[in-house]
Amino acid sequence: MIDPDKEGYLTLDNQLCFVLYSTSNAMSRSYQPLLKALDLTYLQYLVMMVLWEEQVINVKALGKKLHLDSGTLTPLLKRLETKGYVNRTRSQEDERIRLISVTEVGEQLKEQAQHIPEKMMCLSKMEADELISLKAACERLLANLTD
Amino acid sequence: MIDPDKEGYLTLDNQLCFVLYSTSNAMSRSYQPLLKALDLTYLQYLVMMVLWEEQVINVKALGKKLHLDSGTLTPLLKRLETKGYVNRTRSQEDERIRLISVTEVGEQLKEQAQHIPEKMMCLSKMEADELISLKAACERLLANLTD
DNA sequence: TGCAAGTATATTGTGTGCAACTAAATTGCT
DNA sequence: AGCAATTTAGTTGCACACAATATACTTGCA
Structure with a gap:
């Protein structure tokens, strides 16, 4: 980690990136059983957390908050819609904008997530x-x- | 983060998990352009790092090092085999065990990764x-x- | 010796991530 | 007004992650 010329510098155990990656995966795995009762995946849980704060948000703003793009979010939001946790409507002023809002059912999940x-x-x-x-x-x- | 009863506790920005997740993703994205010349994805790079250290390893041991299972590793190793970076042979003593070894070409990548x-x-x-x-x-x- | 239990890897199915591309609506400029 | 550039989502294709299951091989023990 310190000296680029040191022997063994290019070693798995020396990489912060690897530890970060493994820890993030482990975190996601640890969440899974807690989220099972809510029928949410880890990322879906992160999205719901945004919606519990914002009530209504468009895909672009959601992506900016989560550091994710529409390629990830669009199918995920469709799945949340299928579960009945969110609505996907279009803005009246600008038809390009997809407005995501939390449903009654989605709002109730917050209690269980507390x-x-x-x-x-x-x-x-x-x-x-x-x-x-x-x-x-x-x-x-x-x-x-x-x- | 500190007081579970505090207002806004269940908030995206309060979650370590989310920051960890975003940072890990960002790290992977940052590696991608550096790895393009080696024709490796981020995870494939991590696997190659293990192989540069070990020369030969079985899937189980590799999975333990990387905290990943065969469902992730098997297709990844097949892709590395297709690229000509690794060999996938079976152990003579125990036919269940798949031995992964780095090829000459795979070994040469280490120079470029330095x-x-x-x-x-x-x-x-x-x-x-x-x-x-x-x-x-x-x-x-x-x-x-x-x- | 034979067979149940255990072990190692592979397969399947679902859900991310993300780059590249497409489609549709809006804005800005002449 | 008219059209090019921009903006916003959606689509496609590929590569992870991982749970659940299947397959094949080995081991241990009656």
Whole structure:
């Protein structure tokens, strides 16, 4: 990680990227059982969290928040629509814009999701301050990679 | 992040999981252009890194190192075989075991990959010690989530 | 020795990610 | 007003992730 010329620099265990990738996958796997009762995948849960905050949002703004594009979001939103958690309507002023809104049923899911963050913090077995500093470091890295 | 009863606790921006997920995706996207010349995807690059270290490994051991299962690895390894980067043979002693070894061509890729970690560190725009502590925090979290 | 239990990999099906492309509506400029 | 450039979503194709299942081989034990 420090010296590019060092022997073994190009080694799996030396790569931050790999640890980040594995941890993110592990996190998603850990969420899966908690989300089963809500019939949501991990990404669908992230989308619902945005909708619980915003009520109505278009695909572009949603993609910007989640760092994802329409190729990922369009089919996902159709699946959420099929489940009855969201509505997909078009803006009256601009027909290009697809407005995503949360349904009554989708809104009710929020109640059931209320204790998920707590449970995950528990599963992480880490102190709050350590999680916060990890989050801050990731945010800095993310910002640097995406500008 | 701290107080489960706090208003807005169940909010996208409060979730470590989301930042981790976005950062991991962003990292993968950042690698893609660097890996284009090697005709490798990000995950294929991780697999090749293991093979540059090990020369020969079976699918189970590879999966353990990468925290992935055969459902992900088998098709990926077939693609690497098609590219001519690895061989997929069976163990003589135990016919169930698939032995993956790196080819001459695959070995040569290592030369071209030599400067990728350096370039990524540069893209991250972060100090080495900060990257190291981020890596350590992720490792702790990963270990906690996977035992 | 024979066969149940266990192990290693492969297959199938669903759901992401993302690049490249298409379609349709809007905006801006002359 | 008219049309090119832009914007917003959607589509397509490929490569992951991963749960569930299938297949083939090996081991252990009665």
